[in-house]
């Protein structure tokens with residue numbers, strides 16, 4: 665990510681950017697299930713494999729633990745979090761449906777040209793997402809970009825309790841980890857476009873409906889992961 669720009673005047677990569685890139689690499693492996701749910705993640709082995717000291721690996725794992733993607737157990741160490749259960753998945757989508765369509769309506773009522781531009785740029789980020797290094801990194805970046813797009817809408821809706829409640833669940837990371845599928849990304853983009861078009865028309869009821877439909881379809885696409 666910021667690796668190439670995050671250098672000191674002598675051109676050495678700063679430790680923070682090493683930590684960032686190590687985080688990114690472990691994140692991608694977890695999202696793509698290359699590190700399967702429940703698998704142990706030994707710090708020393710991973711550090712050797714990535715050819716770095718244990719410090720950035722530890723830092724990355726601490727951050728991934730906050731994101732809910734890894735767990736730490738006493739005497740055992742880190743392991744990849746288990747996948748959502750069917751019940752957790754259903755509950756998560758009910759939770760989203762309670763909050764996100766109404767937030768889209770509120771956002772639509774409060775939009776200014778500036779905030780609309782921010783939401784549009786978050787949507788555009790999802791379509792480019794940088795050079796497709798490989799399928800894994802494209803997909804895991806998409807998960808982040810989708811989270812960012814939804815969060816921009818919540819910011820405009822301007823209810824910090826709602827925004828925090830949704831962010832605390834790291835929903836996008838968990839649902840994208842369920843399934844590794846290009847159809848998921850293409851269809852989601854089309855649904856985002858319908859939402860954007862409601863925002864541009866300042867049509868709050870359509871924004872509500874477009875968000876509701878997006879979340880319901882996302883649920884139905886990903887429910888296949890349990891079959």
Ligand SMILES: [Zn+2]
Nearest residue numbers: 810814852856
């Ligand atoms: Zn979305």
